[in-house]
Amino acid sequence: xxxxxxxxxxxxxxxxxxxxxxxxxxxxxxxxxxxxxxxxxxxxxxxxxxxxxxxxxxxxxxxxxxxxxxxxxxxxxxxxxxxxxxxxxxxxxxxxxxxxxxxxxxxxxxxxxxxxxxxxxxxxxxxxxxxxxxxxxxxxxxxxxxxxxxxxxxxxxxxxxxxxxxxxxxx
Numbered sequence: 001x002x003x004x005x006x007x008x009x010x011x012x013x014x015x016x017x018x019x020x021x022x023x024x025x026x027x028x029x030x031x032x033x034x035x036x037x038x039x040x041x042x043x044x045x046x047x048x049x050x051x052x053x054x055x056x057x058x059x060x061x062x063x064x065x066x067x068x069x070x071x072x073x074x075x076x077x078x079x080x081x082x083x084x085x086x087x088x089x090x091x092x093x094x095x096x097x098x099x100x101x102x103x104x105x106x107x108x109x110x111x112x113x114x115x116x117x118x119x120x121x122x123x124x125x126x127x128x129x130x131x132x133x134x135x136x137x138x139x140x141x142x143x144x145x146x147x148x149x150x151x152x153x154x155x156x157x158x159x160x161x162x163x164x165x166x167x168x169x170x171x
Contacts, residue, residue, distance in 0.1 A: 014041040102163035104135030118158035134164040
């Protein structure tokens with residue numbers, strides 16, 4: 001899962017938890033019912049997943065200095081702003097529950113078997129490799145340019161319930 005996808009998941013979780021419409025965190029408004037969840041989602045992404053402020057800013061359609069301001073004022077807001085604190089606690093609890101149910105692979109062979117059963121195509125002479133990491137297991141999927149996009153889609157779909165990351169390695 002890329003940082004962008006991780007943050008989009010956090011945004012969706014935040015909007016569902018506080019009862020907002022999906023995508024509303026990127027609205028150009030400073031109303032408290034939108035601003036506070038936007039700040040909470042940004043800070044959860046920074047604190048738990050170390051997602052860069054430019055990725056967050058791009059998704060919520062703000063500049064990176066706004067996101068840095070959210071990060072810098074988190075402690076003060078948490079200590080003295082009850083609406084922020086309650087929203088942060090509510091969303092953070094939901095986020096932790098979501099992360100607990102994510103699965104990880106215990107053995108590399110199990111991950112390889114899962115990916116092959118899902119339909120990932122492996123080639124003998126790879127042009128590009130996809131590094132998939134889940135838990136302590138790492139596998140380099142050898143693929144070519146023709147199957148690359150399809151393999152990425154299969155990996156994303158088949159590992160939706162797993163805690164994983166992937167990276168692209170060109171040869």
